[in-house]
Amino acid sequence: MTDKPVLPAGGGDDAGGIMALLERVAGLMDNVQATQQRMEERQLELENTVKTIQADVVKLTNDHANTSSTVSRLLEKTRKVSCHIKDVRVRVENQNLRVKKVEATQGDLLAKNKFRVVRPVDEQI
Numbered sequence: 001m002t003d004k005p006v007l008p009a010g011g012g013d014d015a016g017g018i019m020a021l022l023e024r025v026a027g028l029m030d031n032v033q034a035t036q037q038r039m040e041e042r043q044l045e046l047e048n049t050v051k052t053i054q055a056d057v058v059k060l061t062n063d064h065a066n067t068s069s070t071v072s073r074l075l076e077k078t079r080k081v082s083c084h085i086k087d088v089r090v091r092v093e094n095q096n097l098r099v100k101k102v103e104a105t106q107g108d109l110l111a112k113n114k115f116r117v118v119r120p121v122d123e124q125i
Helices: 012-113
Strands: none
Touching: none
């Protein structure tokens, strides 16, 4: 390609053909450049879109981590409350049993004492 093309001697028509060919090549080059510029612009848009998506994903990840931490703390508190509720339930049931025993004992005592007559003793002076 370093050799220069040799033009034939009757080159009037050839010169017009070469000019037309050069204009066509120039037009193709302009189209290629315009297409390349559009592709570069589209590439920049895509890069910006990817950066935006990455930022959203990072934010979502942070929000998820915060939510996960909050849920873990709530679950731990729920477990503690549940344990306390079980303890309180056991104590209330035990106290209920004691109250029922006391009521039964009181009922027995009242039944036994029902027929007893207590008379005050008068002391003679």
